[in-house]
Amino acid sequence: MGSTIYNCSVIELSKIHNRAGNITPVHGNIDVPFHIERVYYLYDVPSGETRGGHAHKELHQLIVAASGSFDVVLDDGKNKRTISLNRPNYGLYVTPYIWRELVNFSSGAVLLVLASMKYHESDYIREYSEFLNIKNEL
Secondary structure, three states, X not given: OXXXXXXXXXXXXXXXXXXXXXXXXXXXXXXXXXXXXXXXXXXXXXXXXXXXXXXXXXXXEEEEEEEOOEEEEEEOOOOEEEEEEOOOOEEEEEOOOOEEEEEOOOOOOXXXXXXXXXXXXXXXXXXXXXXXXXXXXX
């Protein structure tokens, strides 16, 4: 469970070009390294707001800028890394035990998340001090 920010990576998804518009299909266990159990999206995030601010114990995610742009700040308790997402055929794969914050949303941004589990509150680590304590025990 020694997950670090270096276990997280940007994945290029396929893009099928058509003059009438592009499409990006995503298949669990093929295009992403996990089975997709849940899909959700964030939108209408007010300027200057931060989302996220938590980590997961078991959940794997692919975070995609379906529209617009935003930054994802990854933190493994020792190192931090900021990834900018602004293309709908690229997604950021985030492993368990990584603290993430979502910042710098452009106007009209839509953040799409493909998740490996259904929602379980018990999977969330919502306090940064608790996250650091857990990481030190791993």
